[in-house]
Amino acid sequence: MSPSCKFMQCLQFAARKHANQRRKDIKQTPYINHPINVSTILSTEAYINDEVVLMAALLHDSVEDTDTTFEEIEEQFGSEICDIVREVTDDKSLAKEERKRLQIENAANCSTKAKLIKLADKLDNLRDLQISLPVGWQEERRNEYFRWAKKVIDNLRGTNQHLEDRLDEIFIAVLN
Numbered sequence: 001m002s003p004s005c006k007f008m009q010c011l012q013f014a015a016r017k018h019a020n021q022r023r024k025d026i027k028q029t030p031y032i033n034h035p036i037n038v039s040t041i042l043s044t045e046a047y048i049n050d051e052v053v054l055m056a057a058l059l060h061d062s063v064e065d066t067d068t069t070f071e072e073i074e075e076q077f078g079s080e081i082c083d084i085v086r087e088v089t090d091d092k093s094l095a096k097e098e099r100k101r102l103q104i105e106n107a108a109n110c111s112t113k114a115k116l117i118k119l120a121d122k123l124d125n126l127r128d129l130q131i132s133l134p135v136g137w138q139e140e141r142r143n144e145y146f147r148w149a150k151k152v153i154d155n156l157r158g159t160n161q162h163l164e165d166r167l168d169e170i171f172i173a174v175l176n
């Protein structure tokens with residue numbers, strides 16, 4: 001199976017939008033590696049072949065973290081993908097504590113497609129955290145992220161056993 005023309009355009013769009021952004025690690029990894037990882041995890045580890053999900057994964061942080069608007073996404077990639085991106089986008093106008101609380105509270109009410117992206121997003125972030133501490137973070141902040149992520153994941157269960165198993169392996173290794 002080869003990726004569709006639409007999928008490749010989506011990859012280009014996400015790469016352009018995240019072009020000047022870096023991850024928080026010491027190596028300043030290009031940010032686009034993370035949306036690519038999330039889409040790849042869904043394809044290779046969760047066995048998802050629905051391109052709507054794989055494309056929404058590429059776009060999942062574009063509105064939250066770049067100048068991308070939902071209107072742009074809807075115009076370029078359609079309303080179904082746009083609605084999924086909307087579901088996985090935090091409202092940055094809210095205080096961080098409130099955003100984190102809402103992720104836990106709203107997780108169970110998401111669509112299955114949005115839940116898949118949330119599972120893969122957390123899995124990639126937790127893997128990064130296992131490898132290294134983001135610049136400026138102390139050990140306690142990493143532990144707090146692990147504890148919070150488990151609360152979000154606990155409200156997403158029953159969505160994809162492959163991803164939930166990978167996440168549980170991490171929680172067993174890092175939480176007591």
Ligand SMILES: Nc1nc2c(ncn2[C@@H]2O[C@H](COP(=O)(O)OP(=O)(O)O)[C@@H](OP(=O)(O)OP(=O)(O)O)[C@H]2O)c(=O)[nH]1
Nearest residue numbers: 022023024025034061064096121122125126128129134145
């Ligand atoms: N582990 C890790 N995370 C990094 C790194 N660079 C950037 N991030 C991003 O940081 C976010 C987690 O950090 P927080 O302090 O909790 O959130 P904040 O950036 O919104 O303030 C994640 O956002 P997110 O994808 O929107 O997910 P989430 O906020 O739903 O967890 C993650 O993608 C890195 O090097 N390692």
Ligand SMILES: [Mn+2]
Nearest residue numbers: 034060061121
């Ligand atoms: Mn993300």
